Amino acid sequence: MTNPTTVPGYLRPGQPQGGQTPLALLVPCRPCGRWHWHGAGTMEGPYYKPGDLTHRSAHCRRLAGSYEWIHVQAEPFDPRWMRNHRRVLSAVTEAYPWPA
Numbered sequence: 001m002t003n004p005t006t007v008p009g010y011l012r013p014g015q016p017q018g019g020q021t022p023l024a025l026l027v028p029c030r031p032c033g034r035w036h037w038h039g040a041g042t043m044e045g046p047y048y049k050p051g052d053l054t055h056r057s058a059h060c061r062r063l064a065g066s067y068e069w070i071h072v073q074a075e076p077f078d079p080r081w082m083r084n085h086r087r088v089l090s091a092v093t094e095a096y097p098w099p100a
């Protein structure tokens with residue numbers, strides 16, 4: 001891949017701890033068929049806001065078609081987009097509308 005691929009990213013708050021709520025940026029990875037998680041700071045101090053374009057390497061960057069740029073979406077992450085299996089964590093479900 002010579003051109004970096006841009007994918008959407010969705011912010012998702014985690015379990016509050018120590019007075020802060022961690023934030024994750026969830027990114028649908030087409031080659032993997034799963035959600036990759038990137039740290040996104042906390043609700044109190046988020047790294048990103050909707051509309052941001054951020055450069056993050058996919059965890060699977062040896063695979064062709066994996067992303068390098070993430071466009072942070074205003075729409076919150078919907079738990080129905082993710083399904084956890086015994087061996088395949090964070091699978092992308094049919095409920096998620098992949099971008100064209």
Ligand SMILES: [Zn+2]
Binds near residue numbers: 033
């Ligand atoms: Zn991947």
